[in-house]
Amino acid sequence: MLPPIDHSDQSRRRMFKTLLWVTMCFGVLFSIFNATRGLWLLVGIEVIYTTLALYMLVVVERTRHLKALTIVYLIPFLGVMMATLANPNTSVGIFAWIQTIPIILYLLLGLRLGLIGSLIFVSLGLYLYTQHYTEKNPSDSIGFLLDIGMATLAITIFSHTYEHTRAENEKRLIELIRTDYLTGLANRSKLTEIFCRERAHAQRNQSPLALVYLDIDHFKQINDRFGHETGDQALCHFASVLSQRLRETDLLCRLGGEEFAALLPNTSAAQATRIAEQLREQLESNPMDVQGMPLHMTLSAGVASLGRDGERLDQLMSAADKRTYAAKRAGRNQVVGGEVAVAS
Numbered sequence: 001m002l003p004p005i006d007h008s009d010q011s012r013r014r015m016f017k018t019l020l021w022v023t024m025c026f027g028v029l030f031s032i033f034n035a036t037r038g039l040w041l042l043v044g045i046e047v048i049y050t051t052l053a054l055y056m057l058v059v060v061e062r063t064r065h066l067k068a069l070t071i072v073y074l075i076p077f078l079g080v081m082m083a084t085l086a087n088p089n090t091s092v093g094i095f096a097w098i099q100t101i102p103i104i105l106y107l108l109l110g111l112r113l114g115l116i117g118s119l120i121f122v123s124l125g126l127y128l129y130t131q132h133y134t135e136k137n138p139s140d141s142i143g144f145l146l147d148i149g150m151a152t153l154a155i156t157i158f159s160h161t162y163e164h165t166r167a168e169n170e171k172r173l174i175e176l177i178r179t180d181y182l183t184g185l186a187n188r189s190k191l192t193e194i195f196c197r198e199r200a201h202a203q204r205n206q207s208p209l210a211l212v213y214l215d216i217d218h219f220k221q222i223n224d225r226f227g228h229e230t231g232d233q234a235l236c237h238f239a240s241v242l243s244q245r246l247r248e249t250d251l252l253c254r255l256g257g258e259e260f261a262a263l264l265p266n267t268s269a270a271q272a273t274r275i276a277e278q279l280r281e282q283l284e285s286n287p288m289d290v291q292g293m294p295l296h297m298t299l300s301a302g303v304a305s306l307g308r309d310g311e312r313l314d315q316l317m318s319a320a321d322k323r324t325y326a327a328k329r330a331g332r333n334q335v336v337g338g339e340v341a342v343a344s
């Protein structure tokens, strides 16, 4: 089973690779430029840094510690930038590079670290400027300091807003991908992700984990008799009635069509069978209102548990599905518990 995908991680990885390419190209250019000016210490630092960028470009695709690697790279990156700004022999135009700090930090490290890093390094860069230039030509220098300070502040605000909006949109999009459009319940993709987390928790704490498969009985007849729209409303009614009975830590999801599943952490097979029975009773005693008439719905359910029926979600689903099928064959509107052997 695949681990959950971290989408921020993928975009940051791409951004980091771009930065590595840019630093490598600029590293080569600057080292040639500084060599012509005889700034050998800077040349040495730039050559070492370009080599580091090349090495990181090789490992960045497969590292599982992207944030740590990024910080390891950024500290000397910003260190070299600050050392260059502190060098009285470099030209005043070099201070324009301060404006790249918020963009790089926000895109690579996100909101919190981006803000902290930007405040520290932009302030340090502007302080270094005051140390070298304001005394030599006060009126020009203060104007330049204000220009660069305001431009960097504007870029920091834009970067912050951009990263905030991007992170929010990403969160919304991921939630959308993991939600069933009709009932608003989790879908199979979210079940897969939460199962991984709950299985790890259950194995660590030696606690039980159960899965209940739930299938509405004769759902086709509802569609045929009342139409597809009422069928949709019946699915929403089912989701709402069952959600009321479950705990907040349980996950009810729609697998597709009229098939649902409930993942029950800290629940043994016997307890899950009792809960499934209560869900069945709850549905039976809460008919849906269709044009003033009660529409009674029933369900058939099958229970499976971690360990006894397997360690993977597909094994548990298959066992629970088979027990649901047994419940259907036995006359519907019933639960087949996790202790019942699965027919092969």
Ligand SMILES: Nc1nc2c(ncn2[C@@H]2O[C@H](COP(=O)(O)OP(=O)(O)OP(=O)(O)O)[C@@H](O)[C@H]2O)c(=O)[nH]1
Binding pocket: 182, 215, 216, 217, 218, 219, 220, 221, 223, 227, 228, 229, 230, 231, 232, 235, 256, 257, 258, 328, 332
């Ligand atoms: N309204 C509506 N119907 C759906 C949706 N998805 C699947 N269905 C219908 O659900 C019905 C499922 O039918 P069957 O698989 O025969 O199951 P059933 O009628 O519940 O019979 P048993 O499971 O054997 O009790 C089909 O008619 C599908 O068209 C949906 O999103 N909305």
